Amino acid sequence: QVLVYVSEALQHNSSRDRRSKDLDTSEKALKFIKEKVTQENARNLKDILLTEVEEFAVQEWRKAYMTIHSPLVMPLTCKQIVEAAQAKGIEVTEETFNQVYRYNVDLKLLRNACQIPGCPHYLIPHRNFNQHLAVEREQGNFPHSLHLISYQFSDKDIETVMQEAVTGSHTGRQKRKNPPVPDDSSLNPLRNELETLLQEYKKDRK
Incomplete structure (x- = not known):
C-alpha cells in the first residue's frame, strides 16, 4: 500500500488530484517508482x-595557457x-597604430594585445x-x-633586477592591492631571457 501512495505522490503534485482515479496496483506502482528513480539518477549523474x-x-586549458605563456615577453618596436x-x-599600419593599439613606448609593450608569439x-x-592576463597573474x-623593473634598472646587473623584483616595492600602483611577492627561485628559469630583456632596454637608454 505504501508503494501505491508513493506512486500517487510522484504522479500528482496536488493532494486534490491524488486518488481521483483508480489506484495503481502495487506492481504497477513499483514499476513507476523504479522508472522515476532511474530518471532522477540519470539526471543527477548527467549534472x-x-x-x-x-x-x-x-x-x-589553464595548463595549455601557462605552457604557452611561460616565455618572458620580449619588447617590440612599433x-x-x-x-x-x-x-x-x-x-594596422604605422599611421593607424595608435588607433589600433595601446602601447607603452618605454617598455615597448602592448597594453591591449598579447606579445607571446x-x-x-x-x-x-x-x-x-x-x-587574458588574469590567469597568469593569479x-x-x-x-x-x-x-x-628591468627598464628602470637596465644599467644594473641581473642580480639587482632579480632582487628588486622580489621586494614587492614596485607593485600595487594606482591604488591597487599589492599582489603576492614571488620567491627568489621562481625567477631562476627566466634568467637567460631576463638577460636578453636587460640588453634590449640598455640599448634604448644609451
Whole structure:
C-alpha cells in the first residue's frame, strides 16, 4: 500500500488530484517508482559528469595557457608589431597604430594585445585584455612589474633586477592591492631571457 501512495505522490503534485482515479496496483506502482528513480539518477549523474568535464576542461586549458605563456615577453618596436600583425592579417599600419593599439613606448609593450608569439591571440587587440592576463597573474609566483623593473634598472646587473623584483616595492600602483611577492627561485628559469630583456632596454637608454 505504501508503494501505491508513493506512486500517487510522484504522479500528482496536488493532494486534490491524488486518488481521483483508480489506484495503481502495487506492481504497477513499483514499476513507476523504479522508472522515476532511474530518471532522477540519470539526471543527477548527467549534472555531475557535466560539472566534472567542465572542471577538467578548465584545468587543461589553464595548463595549455601557462605552457604557452611561460616565455618572458620580449619588447617590440612599433614597426616590428605592425609587420608581424600585418602578416597575421590584422589591419594596422604605422599611421593607424595608435588607433589600433595601446602601447607603452618605454617598455615597448602592448597594453591591449598579447606579445607571446605562440599565443592564439598574438597581437590581436582586445578591449578586455586584462582578462587574458588574469590567469597568469593569479599565480603566486608571477613576477609583477618585471619589465618596468628591468627598464628602470637596465644599467644594473641581473642580480639587482632579480632582487628588486622580489621586494614587492614596485607593485600595487594606482591604488591597487599589492599582489603576492614571488620567491627568489621562481625567477631562476627566466634568467637567460631576463638577460636578453636587460640588453634590449640598455640599448634604448644609451
